[in-house]
Amino acid sequence: MNITKTEKSRIEEVDFNNLTFGSVFTDHMFFCDYKNGAWQEPQIVPYGPISIDPSAKVFHYGQAVFEGMKAFKDDAGSTWLFRPEENWERINKSSERLAMPAFPKEFFFKGLETLLNLDNDWIKAGDGNALYIRPFVIATQPGVSASPSDQYRFMIICAPAQAYYSGEVSVLFAEKYSRAADGGVGFAKAAGNYASQFYPTNLAKERGYQQIVWTDANSHEYLEEAGTMNVFFRIGDTLLTAPTSDRILDGVTRKSIIQLAKDAGITVDVRPVKVSEIVAASKSGELKEIFGAGTAAVIVPFKSFGHQEKDYELPAQEDSYAARFKKALKDIQYNRATDPHGWRYEVK
């Protein structure tokens, strides 16, 4: 691996108590180019603009996938990742669906850890503080014909982040627009899946909602996931969430919560969740919580949901599952609790 260190760190310019999510990047970035059928020598260089042909396939045909992960610093100064192998596997699943080459495991971990060590000062201890890590792959071959690229760039960039506070979140259940088709790429972290949500989300925002919970494109009868979070429903003391499919992202936070719930003896029903049953459970008072789950925000409790011009408030909870799982997850992530499933991964 070639490493070129920055001549002057930018860390002094950064106010770590006033960070906008994903907008300030650390001193270095990792990249590795794919050409002639092989990944080339990986590089770490100072963070900065890249030079790319305007006909590069990523700009025209959207061959681009990404991941989102976090590094946490414990009070003793050690740095931890959370289930990083899942992200490595998933970026390759996403790549496969977009006809892009897999990135080798050794390159992924070597690049990631070397980068985290180099920019270690950017990872701050303290509850809620983390380094948000963004691995991604883009198609760099020049040429405007609609076929897979034969050149790619894998990159990792990192942004320090504070506890994610999203305010009170009201969500809208989708009725007209949709996020993913059966047989499509919804399960992949493909760049194009996100741009397509912005316009419907803007319309929802105009109506006073912060996010959309997507429903199946065929009937809009089943609840699937939010823009960057999987979604859980608590009816009585049972936790409900949609099964993953080719339309739904297989979230690391989601699968960790399912495990934590099982560990705690909570019944988890992973099955299609009907809009009508959630509305009915809200009316009958059995619906206690809905929350989103994803790496960036960990867990976001929803305050209310909108469906067909009506809004349904969610009751305040004394002992909420959302708060309980958030604490349990963070305790593992920050190395404050035992880790029975071996989810923590120390950066050495």
Place this chain on the structure above:
Amino acid sequence: MNITKTEKSRIEEVDFNNLTFGSVFTDHMFFCDYKNGAWQEPQIVPYGPISIDPSAKVFHYGQAVFEGMKAFKDDAGSTWLFRPEENWERINKSSERLAMPAFPKEFFFKGLETLLNLDNDWIKAGDGNALYIRPFVIATQPGVSASPSDQYRFMIICAPAQAYYSGEVSVLFAEKYSRAADGGVGFAKAAGNYASQFYPTNLAKERGYQQIVWTDANSHEYLEEAGTMNVFFRIGDTLLTAPTSDRILDGVTRKSIIQLAKDAGITVDVRPVKVSEIVAASKSGELKEIFGAGTAAVIVPFKSFGHQEKDYELPAQEDSYAARFKKALKDIQYNRATDPHGWRYEVK
């Protein structure tokens, strides 16, 4: 508009008789940046790499749309576009769906025409020769949070092209994978729509097909369009094509063929086309042609189609609609025929 001319044209290095589609670009490119809520001063500069932040939203969230058009040179040396206003309107429709700002008409035409005049020598006369024109817009704001960019770049790049010969084309009717969801972005020329087709198309290629004809994602019972072409079916002497919808691109070639067919007194049925009726018509001998229609290839007759492990040959046609419409379209495009609908647009 700021214009910086190249110091040395690359045109002498180009073999205009051996062009790979979309791989060689003219001397100049047009661009215009959007920031602070407004499109800035447009620029023409020598063709070359652009510098862009690795966190630019186009790389992560796929906010990118494009167009495809052609310029034709007639034997007297005049340059013509074909229905360019349609492309300007459509790129803005695509942009709207991806929460991107519209590009003003005057900027579009001024940029396009100035660029074509500057690179006029790259447009070669002669049947089949054309300049392929690629306007596109990408999201350039740095930042890895999933929300619309507040900075964009509109660009036009151009690639000389010869007559498109795709060989004999066998297509596969999609049964498992799909291209677009109801309520999704299939009608837009959004970058992400293309990457998602590459993997299923590779699988089809392994089975000996060149392209996929997509069917509706819900039932796979209705034929929609191909990767970069709308699709027509000729049963007896009637022409059939699917209606446009939020899943199907409203192709300029498609709408021109519908008009030409009507002008020629041919019955055109624009209605959902069932897979089962095409299979039945093939068996009964009534199915005479299937062809794709799009700017790059104009019209591509299909030789056979595959459906559920079976292949169906299409009969050779003496007086094929595909050949007839292709000639009629090209005669208008190259200024060799009258232009009753005012489709030709002279670049002055």
